[in-house]
Amino acid sequence: MSTTPVEKPLVAYFSMEIGLDPGMPTYAGGLGVLAGDTVRTAADIRLPLVAVTLLYRGGHFFQRLDARGAQSEEPVKWIVEDFLEPLEARAEVEIEGRRVRIRAWRYRLTGESGFQVPVYFLDTDLGENSEWDRTLTGTLYGGDLHYRLCQELLLGIGGVRMLRALGYRKIGRYHLNEGHAALLVVGLLEEERTAGDGPVTAEMVDAVRHRCIFTTHTPVPAGHDQFPSDMARKVLGERYWSWLRTCGQETLLNMTALALHCSRYVNGVAMKHGEVSQSLFPGYPVHSITNGVHAATWVAPSFQRLFDRHVPDWRRDPLTLRYAVGIAGAEIWAAHLGAKRRLIEFINHECNSGLDVNLLTIGFARRAATYKRLTLLFHDPERLKAIAQRAGRFQLVFAGKAHPHDEGGKELIRQVHRFREALAGHVPVVYLANYDMVLARILCAGVDVWLNTPLPPHEASGTSGMKAAMNGVPSLSVLDGWWIEGHVEGVTGWSIGDRVEACLEPKGDMDACHAAALYDKLEQQVAPCFYHDRDRFIGIMRHTIAINGSFFNTHRMIAQYMNDAYSVIDSYFGKVMPS
Numbered sequence: 001m002s003t004t005p006v007e008k009p010l011v012a013y014f015s016m017e018i019g020l021d022p023g024m025p026t027y028a029g030g031l032g033v034l035a036g037d038t039v040r041t042a043a044d045i046r047l048p049l050v051a052v053t054l055l056y057r058g059g060h061f062f063q064r065l066d067a068r069g070a071q072s073e074e075p076v077k078w079i080v081e082d083f084l085e086p087l088e089a090r091a092e093v094e095i096e097g098r099r100v101r102i103r104a105w106r107y108r109l110t111g112e113s114g115f116q117v118p119v120y121f122l123d124t125d126l127g128e129n130s131e132w133d134r135t136l137t138g139t140l141y142g143g144d145l146h147y148r149l150c151q152e153l154l155l156g157i158g159g160v161r162m163l164r165a166l167g168y169r170k171i172g173r174y175h176l177n178e179g180h181a182a183l184l185v186v187g188l189l190e191e192e193r194t195a196g197d198g199p200v201t202a203e204m205v206d207a208v209r210h211r212c213i214f215t216t217h218t219p220v221p222a223g224h225d226q227f228p229s230d231m232a233r234k235v236l237g238e239r240y241w242s243w244l245r246t247c248g249q250e251t252l253l254n255m256t257a258l259a260l261h262c263s264r265y266v267n268g269v270a271m272k273h274g275e276v277s278q279s280l281f282p283g284y285p286v287h288s289i290t291n292g293v294h295a296a297t298w299v300a301p302s303f304q305r306l307f308d309r310h311v312p313d314w315r316r317d318p319l320t321l322r323y324a325v326g327i328a329g330a331e332i333w334a335a336h337l338g339a340k341r342r343l344i345e346f347i348n349h350e351c352n353s354g355l356d357v358n359l360l361t362i363g364f365a366r367r368a369a370t371y372k373r374l375t376l377l378f379h380d381p382e383r384l385k386a387i388a389q390r391a392g393r394f395q396l397v398f399a400g401k402a403h404p405h406d407e408g409g410k411e412l413i414r415q416v417h418r419f420r421e422a423l424a425g426h427v428p429v430v431y432l433a434n435y436d437m438v439l440a441r442i443l444c445a446g447v448d449v450w451l452n453t454p455l456p457p458h459e460a461s462g463t464s465g466m467k468a469a470m471n472g473v474p475s476l477s478v479l480d481g482w483w484i485e486g487h488v489e490g491v492t493g494w495s496i497g498d499r500v501e502a503c504l505e506p507k508g509d510m511d512a513c514h515a516a517a518l519y520d521k522l523e524q525q526v527a528p529c530f531y532h533d534r535d536r537f538i539g540i541m542r543h544t545i546a547i548n549g550s551f552f553n554t555h556r557m558i559a560q561y562m563n564d565a566y567s568v569i570d571s572y573f574g575k576v577m578p579s
Helices: 030-044 131-137 145-165 184-192 202-209 229-236 238-246 255-261 271-280 301-310 318-326 329-351 381-391 407-422 437-446 464-470 510-532 534-549 554-565
Strands: 011-015 049-054 062-065 071-074 085-095 098-110 116-123 173-177 212-215 226-228 252-254 265-268 360-365 394-399 429-432 449-452 475-478 493-496
Touching (some): 030 049, 030 098, 030 554, 085 145, 116 145, 131 145, 145 229, 173 554, 184 202, 212 255, 229 252, 265 271, 301 318, 318 534, 329 437, 360 437, 360 510, 381 510, 394 437, 407 429, 437 464, 449 464, 510 534
Parallel strands (some): 049 116, 173 212, 212 265, 449 475
Antiparallel strands (some): 098 116
16 A cells, blocks of 8 residues: 555544543543544554544543542553653644643554554643643643633644644645534634735635534533633634634634534534534534444454454454354353453452342443433332342443532432442442443443433433444443434344433423333343343344444444545545555
8 A cells, every 4th residue: 555644644633532542541431432443443444544632641530439439530640651652743832822832642553454543642741831831731621611721722723733743734634523623723724824914714714614524422502612702812812813703703712613614524423413413503514423433442352252253354344243143142142151251250359249140230331420310220219129029130330430520420429329228139239430441341241231321312422332232232222322223122122212202291200201111121121031031132132233233333434434524535635545
């Protein structure tokens, strides 16, 4: 192959967080893990892409939970030099009139093909910067609004300037993975201007728009970064603020609105999320590209060996997982038991909880935010006890961090611990601390059923259930996000409630409605199938792999981005896929 990412990068992928290695705390959750899976797939398929993010020396945080479930946070300790290569190149941005110097660290990600994609981590921890400026790449999603705006300036404007300092001159598309990177349009406008201090024109904005792709991940207005105009003018300076006014920013700096205004292609991350986003932003055409996961990263060792025997091309082409329909049930169950024993042994070693590998094990792991309804399963503890007695015993495994400033999320974790005590002797409950990529690989693959209970329509996509599906773990989920597309009742799992809920009537109680539906499915279908119709349960596992595993992966996702979002490539780049 004659094209390398350094010579002819097709896409510059900007993300506030990217999860690449379990030892690098450069991600907080789903957004960063998705970004990591995206970059891995780009390397697998030889897509010339370069990724840009920030270096977080203190990570997001290390979660500790006491016996009552009270969360405390600690900076994550890691040795940057053990993972990243320091580079000589330097770039510079202005923050409140100060010059802030930036250096880059490089991570080379090698795909299945041997092709490498570079990821550049921007770092301000340099002696020539002020003490406060050196902390700007210290913590992911830490500090206040002012700190966040300064970080997003570094990512956007600083990222563009660093790419130029590294020698990247011709890039076809700039992909904004969420609105945090929207200020990169300022860096591109800077290059479009032909007169020294002349104004930014609509034609210049159009030229920038032609090069930008924006993926939004947030289905609610409150989730989009917004900064007061006084703060934006102070941090960015009057000149850049005047440019942003040309981009539709008037009374405040709305990063989502800026990205929408300056992008040629906008997409949500599931079909439903695309519809919700279109209703939020009616002035812009919003498309849908449903998320996926990187198969080779999330398939457990026992299933890797199984797939290697029966569908040997699955790493290169996860679509071949559809051939899992031909794998014998005994082999699927043996692979599952291997993953389940690994999980149960880990939990018992870490928590001394005495979980039983033979019991139906239900997993729930995601950020502890209120809309994800961490405690919905405990809506009626007495009903839960009765189900365990009548339909068969089951055990529950929870994990997930609450944002340090999210007191509601922290309270949910404490509630799970209180329910654990209330259900003792009837339903074993475990809450695993510090949910990260390492734990996710074990947990998503090792449970029997994956539980998901978001409040519709707040789930943009969700990818944990996709990771579970790669390992034959069916979902028991509210019909929101990706599950609307992946759900086939009794074939790939079970729904909680319907697409259109009866409890949406005036004064309806969505929690009570969904809790009742969850209990009914657990008692009447899930537990009886697991304990009394094992062949059918294994058949559901098989179809989960063949239907959902083969589709909800980043190879399919990237192919859609290439066809739909990156498709208009000038003659410099030639074909979308290099030969």
